[in-house]
Amino acid sequence: MKQKMLIALLMTTLASAAQPLSLQYSQPATEWAEALPVGNGRLGGMIFGDPQREHIQFNEDSLWTGQPQDYQLRGAAKFLPELRRLLFAGQQDEAEELANEHFMSVPLRQEFYQPFGDLSLEFDDLGTVTEYRRSLDLKTAISSVTFVANGVRHRRELFASYPDGVMVLSLTTDQPGKLNFKAQLNSPHTEHQLKRLYQDTLVLAGQVTHQSRTKVPSRMRFEARLQVLEHNGQLVINGKDLCITQADQVTLVLSAATSYYRYYDISADPEDRNELILKGLTDHNLASLYDRHVQDYQSLFNRVTLDLGQSENMKLDTDQRIAAFKEGHDPHLASLFFQYGRYLLISCSRPGSQPANLQGLWNDQMNPSWGSKYTCNINTEMNYWPAEMTNLAECHEPLFAMIKDLSATGYHTAQNFYNADGWVLHHNTDLWRGTAPINNANHGIWVTGGAWLCQHLWWHYAYSQDEFFLREQAYPIMKQAAEFFMDFLIEDPRSEQGWLISGPSNSPENGGLVMGPTMDHQIIRNLFAHCIEASEILGIDPDFRAQLADMRSRIAPNQIGQYGQLQEWLEDKDNPKSDHRHVSHLWGLHPGNEITPATPDLFAAARKSLELRGDGGTGWSMAWKINFWARLRDGDHAYLMLSNQLTPQRTLPNLFDTHPPFQIDGNFGATSGITEMLMQSHTGTIDLLPALPSAWPMGKVEGLRARGGFEVGLDWNQNRLTTVSIVSKAGRPCRLQYGDQTLQFATETGRLYRIVFNPVTEKLEVLP
Numbered sequence: 110m111k112q113k114m115l116i117a118l119l120m121t122t123l124a125s126a127a128q129p130l131s132l133q134y135s136q137p138a139t140e141w142a143e144a145l146p147v148g149n150g151r152l153g154g155m156i157f158g159d160p161q162r163e164h165i166q167f168n169e170d171s172l173w174t175g176q177p178q179d180y181q182l183r184g185a186a187k188f189l190p191e192l193r194r195l196l197f198a199g200q201q202d203e204a205e206e207l208a209n210e211h212f213m214s215v216p217l218r219q220e221f222y223q224p225f226g227d228l229s230l231e232f233d234d235l236g237t238v239t240e241y242r243r244s245l246d247l248k249t250a251i252s253s254v255t256f257v258a259n260g261v262r263h264r265r266e267l268f269a270s271y272p273d274g275v276m277v278l279s280l281t282t283d284q285p286g287k288l289n290f291k292a293q294l295n296s297p298h299t300e301h302q303l304k305r306l307y308q309d310t311l312v313l314a315g316q317v318t319h320q321s322r323t324k325v326p327s328r329m330r331f332e333a334r335l336q337v338l339e340h341n342g343q344l345v346i347n348g349k350d351l352c353i354t355q356a357d358q359v360t361l362v363l364s365a366a367t368s369y370y371r372y373y374d375i376s377a378d379p380e381d382r383n384e385l386i387l388k389g390l391t392d393h394n395l396a397s398l399y400d401r402h403v404q405d406y407q408s409l410f411n412r413v414t415l416d417l418g419q420s421e422n423m424k425l426d427t428d429q430r431i432a433a434f435k436e437g438h439d440p441h442l443a444s445l446f447f448q449y450g451r452y453l454l455i456s457c458s459r460p461g462s463q464p465a466n467l468q469g470l471w472n473d474q475m476n477p478s479w480g481s482k483y484t485c486n487i488n489t490e491m492n493y494w495p496a497e498m499t500n501l502a503e504c505h506e507p508l509f510a511m512i513k514d515l516s517a518t519g520y521h522t523a524q525n526f527y528n529a530d531g532w533v534l535h536h537n538t539d540l541w542r543g544t545a546p547i548n549n550a551n552h553g554i555w556v557t558g559g560a561w562l563c564q565h566l567w568w569h570y571a572y573s574q575d576e577f578f579l580r581e582q583a584y585p586i587m588k589q590a591a592e593f594f595m596d597f598l599i600e601d602p603r604s605e606q607g608w609l610i611s612g613p614s615n616s617p618e619n620g621g622l623v624m625g626p627t628m629d630h631q632i633i634r635n636l637f638a639h640c641i642e643a644s645e646i647l648g649i650d651p652d653f654r655a656q657l658a659d660m661r662s663r664i665a666p667n668q669i670g671q672y673g674q675l676q677e678w679l680e681d682k683d684n685p686k687s688d689h690r691h692v693s694h695l696w697g698l699h700p701g702n703e704i705t706p707a708t709p710d711l712f713a714a715a716r717k718s719l720e721l722r723g724d725g726g727t728g729w730s731m732a733w734k735i736n737f738w739a740r741l742r743d744g745d746h747a748y749l750m751l752s753n754q755l756t757p758q759r760t761l762p763n764l765f766d767t768h769p770p771f772q773i774d775g776n777f778g779a780t781s782g783i784t785e786m787l788m789q790s791h792t793g794t795i796d797l798l799p800a801l802p803s804a805w806p807m808g809k810v811e812g813l814r815a816r817g818g819f820e821v822g823l824d825w826n827q828n829r830l831t832t833v834s835i836v837s838k839a840g841r842p843c844r845l846q847y848g849d850q851t852l853q854f855a856t857e858t859g860r861l862y863r864i865v866f867n868p869v870t871e872k873l874e875v876l877p
């Protein structure tokens with residue numbers, strides 16, 4: 110027994126050393142949050158790894174309840190003046206009551222993202238299982254299960270291929286004839302049928318009938334096909350069972366599709382889609398699918414490497430490492446967590462797919478928390494914070510496609526609710542691109558969802574310097590978002606300076622319906638600034654630009670209150686004891702850029718507000734606080750937030766972030782936060798190691814992106830910067846900062862620059 114344990118331990122250590130970027134377990138998953146995720150943007154799978162009964166729960170990202178619907182309440186705008194009057198008169202309850210009656214989305218709720226189905230494999234009695242390992246290798250995006258049963262070594266590998274559009278499951282034994290199993294498809298959707306197609310394919314077809322809280326009938330049709338791509342031994346399909354006997358090598362492919370075409374059209378044919386996808390595999394085998402998958406995945410994943418040091422705990426199972434992180438020293442888990450965020454983004458957001466929803470792509474519940482939809486008062490945006498900075502700009506594309514849809518549906522919401530031009534999105538959306546205020550006036554009427562999303566369009570330009578994208582895709586949508594606020598902003602009758610304010614709105618989910626929440630003003634200023642800059646770069650719209658500049662200067666500024674805090678509202682009414690998870694008024698610190706060391710009073714006030722809110726919160730809240738503390742240049746506090754997040758209370762055994770329950774935003778927020786600790790570029794300067802914690806005295810990162818079109822690599826040792834590499838992608842001047850040292854130099858497109866920090870002169874020097 111002891112020897113076996115020793116061998117097992119040795120094997121784990123060796124495995125870890127050979128593949129340090131993997132999640133590892135010595136037990137099968139007993140529940141969904143222990144299963145391991147794979148995905149190709151559109152299809153997602155969760156593999157449990159039970160030797161005797163394998164289970165892969167799967168999703169397709171367009172399977173939702175409901176049907177095309179516009180959520181509009183026509184004529185709502187006539188209540189807007191009265192709402193404002195009540196709020197200015199301090200009658201919040203009356204205003205919320207009126208709004209709940211006359212100013213909300215129809216229906217009041219939005220739709221739910223749905224699970225698709227389950228693939229299960231029942232094996233002939235395997236007897237005692239030894240040497241069990243289950244893993245997810247982030248270097249190849251392949252999840253494996255290996256074990257020995259009756260002297261036979263079994264191996265299963267699952268991946269989701271973006272180039273080929275399918276999930277691939279390979280099963281092997283190291284002895285002939287020892288692979289015997291029965292595979293079945295199933296679905297939690299009651300209206301479904303199963304049938305055999307050709308000699309080698311099982312089909313699951315149905316329609317969503319489940320209804321969300323909207324009570325709108327569901328109409329989406331779906332179909333999945335499980336095809337045996339390669340096998341030896343015998344294959345027989347018996348009714349619902351796909352039976353393999355006497356084999357040692359089998360490759361199954363799973364294809365799934367729905368009738369979704371666009372948010373207003375669900376007339377596509379899932380059967381045709383699957384037929385086409387599977388036809389595309391005709392000339393392929395496991396080896397070629399594997400190669401194409403790995404090549405595609407690594408073309409994105411390998412762009413960034415991060416080394417924060419190895420650790421003893423690498424030999425432990427991943428869930429044990431999470432449990433030990435706070436008390437121990439496991440810098441490698443932090444880099445694994447960082448890369449896991451990148452892995453998840455590549456797996457759930459690829460061109461052509463839906464954007465990452467609250468659970469990315471992975472959901473096994475018919476009534477998932479918050480519908481597993483798109484909450485846009487922090488969660489959807491957080492999902493995309495790492496996209497540009499960690500060199501995954503392509504993964505941002507599904508969000509841009511959704512923003513384009515929202516600018517069309519949000520045009521009607523602007524008209525119907527505000528009698529305004531442009532477009533507006535409130536705090537949630539779904540597959541049908543609802544933009545009207547949902548749930549309740551006390552948090553649903555929040556007008557800056559679309560404006561916040563526009564920051565992502567700007568970032569894509571800022572990081573790439575791609576003027577074509579700015580002109581053709583970003584600017585028209587940003588401009589229309591700004592046009593909404595030009596109509597919507599209102600002069601505050603209580604203000605002597607004639608401040609323009611936003612309202613009715615709210616500071617996300619805190620304090621109810623108000624006039625003038627701080628966050629709105631920060632977001633609108635940010636949107637206007639980017640529109641002004643974009644119009645200058647593109648050399649267009651001078652009058653519009655001038656008008657924006659004028660209005661921008663009149664928007665109510667940030668206020669510092671009685672506790673030295675940054676005020677969450679226009680009135681100095683913050684509760685210093687509140688530990689509310691949203692810290693919305695710090696938007697200007699992060700992800701905005703108007704509160705920096707160059708605005709010392711606001712910078713100190715933001716810090717005060719964050720201290721008052723404390724170090725707790727839901728998963729995403731902690732992740733946001735990593736970013737905040739990084740922007741406050743306090744590496745140790747940022748690290749404290751990371752270690753508060755990397756606990757079993759906030760991180761599930763499979764490293765999924767948990768609110769609770771599972772919500773993926775915190776994964777992406779943490780990846781962004783770790784990046785912000787190492788490098789920032791939101792002020793026009795590439796700021797090197799702005800918040801390096803003492804826990805990471807030495808390390809190396811390569812391939813991060815900075816605004817201005819740069820790729821940045823860094824090395825540090827004994828808590829000090831040693832070398833920097835900068836690749837200039839757009840030939841812009843480069844400005845670096847390390848501590849209080851700055852260095853500026855001209856660059857040429859495509860050139861690599863090496864910079865050292867000279868410890869004697871304490872200066873940054875460009876190497877010739």
Ligand code: FUC
Binds near residue numbers: 618729
């Ligand atoms: C917002 C947050 C909640 C949760 C939900 C999905 O409403 O306040 O904490 O994350 O989105």
